Amino acid sequence: xxxxxxxxxxxxxxxxxxxxxxxxxxxxxxxxxxxxxxxxxxxxxxxxxxxxxxxxxxxxxxxxxxxxxxxxxxxxxxxxxxxxxxxxxxxxxxxxxxxxxxxxxxxxxxxxxx
Amino acid sequence: xxxxxxxxxxxxxxxxxxxxxxxxxxxxxxxxxxxxxxxxxxxxxxxxxxxxxxxxxxxxxxxxxxxxxxxxxxxxxxxxxxxxxxxxxxxxxxxxxxxxxxxxxxxxxxxx
Numbered sequence: 475x476x477x478x479x480x481x482x483x484x485x486x487x488x489x490x491x492x493x494x495x496x497x498x499x500x501x502x503x504x505x506x507x508x509x510x511x512x513x514x515x516x517x518x519x520x521x522x523x524x525x526x527x528x529x530x531x532x533x534x535x536x537x538x539x540x541x542x543x544x545x546x547x548x549x550x551x552x553x554x555x556x557x558x559x560x561x562x563x564x565x566x567x568x569x570x571x572x573x574x575x576x577x578x579x580x581x582x583x584x585x586x587x588x
Numbered sequence: 589x590x591x592x593x594x595x596x597x598x599x600x601x602x603x604x605x606x607x608x609x610x611x612x613x614x615x616x617x618x619x620x621x622x623x624x625x626x627x628x629x630x631x632x633x634x635x636x637x638x639x640x641x642x643x644x645x646x647x648x649x650x651x652x653x654x655x656x657x658x659x660x661x662x663x664x665x666x667x668x669x670x671x672x673x674x675x676x677x678x679x680x681x682x683x684x685x686x687x688x689x690x691x692x693x694x695x696x697x698x699x700x
Contacts, residue, residue, distance in 0.1 A: 478631070507687060516594075516677050516690035517632065530687065565631050577622070577688065579631030 476500065478580035480566050486586045492554035495583045499547070499568030503578075505529075506543055508551050509565040511582070517565055523549060556587045591615060592680050594691030601698050607665040609694045611678035614659065618682035623652065623663050624690075626675045635676070636663070668698045 479498040487493050499506050504525050509517035520539065522529040525546040534541070538557070543549040553560055563582040593612045601607045611621075619640055624632035638645045638652040638661065645652045651664040665672055675695045679688040 514693070516679075516692050518690075519687050522687055567631070577634060579633065581629065581631050 478566055478568055478578050480564075480580035480583055482583055483581065484584050484586075486588060487556055489558055489587050490555040492552065493556055493585060494550050494552045495564050495566075495585075497549045497551070497566030497580060499549070499566070500578055503568035503570055504546070505569045505571070506549050507567040507569075508541055508549070509567065509579075511563045511565055513562070520551070520564075553585075556585075558587050561585055561587045590692070591689035592678055592691040594678050594694060596694060597692070598695045599697070601668045601696065603668065603670060603698055603700050605668050605698075607663075607668045607672070607696055607698070609663045609676050609678070609696070610660065611662065611680075611691050612658075612660045613680050615680070615682065616659070618680040620681050621652070621654065621661050622679050622688070623650075624677040624679060626677065626693075632677055665696075668696075670698045670700050672696060673698050 481496050485493055506523045508520045510520050511517045519533055521531040521534045521541045523543040526543055539553055541551045563584050565579050565582045567577055567579045569577045595610050622637035623635045625635045626632040636647045636650050636652055638654050640656050643654050649666045654661045675693045677693050678691040681688045
């Protein structure tokens with residue numbers, strides 16, 4: 475079974491620039507999550523999709539972050555404009571059942587904002 | 589508000605020793621408690637999980653102990669090996685929650 479694919483692996487941008495991350499979940503996983511993991515901390519949920527729809531985006535800074543999941547498969551997360559405090563690893567995960575079993579994470583995208 | 593509190597932040601153990609990581613939660617609706625292992629440059633990977641209807645679950649060298657009345661659970665790694673050196677996260681979810689709430693992580697170093 476192929477895992478959760480993410481790209482790029484690393485990205486360095488200047489503050490106020492924009493950046494986009496891509497995620498391809500495990501085939502058949504209806505639930506997709508984007509997490510932000512700041513160095514030394516646990517993952518924090520940014521947004522959760524169930525198929526095409528948003529289930530939870532309460533922690534997403536909507537003034538600068540946006541995400542979409544077209545056709546219920548791939549997803550992109552965008553930051554515009556980036557701030558220094560956005561430097562983190564952005565993890566995508568997918569699961570068979572929302573919030574529970576089969577939670578599988580990708581390797582993440584490490585973003586550095588300078 | 590941190591839904592799941594984890595300690596210690598870092599842990600150094602000699603090879604062959606026992607590593608113990610503790611977590612506590614407040615939400616009594618939580619009913620699923622997984623532990624994740626994360627190596628540098630990788631995403632967290634599910635290690636072992638427990639439901640509150642049992643007090644202990646063991647898989648190989650890894651054991652979860654669960655104390656429902658105290659709202660605490662812990663991960664024990666027996667015969668710790670250098671290959672166990674990683675960051676460990678506890679997590680929790682339950683009725684009404686759509687996702688996992690993670691602890692802050694414990695960086696384990698096993699010295700040969």
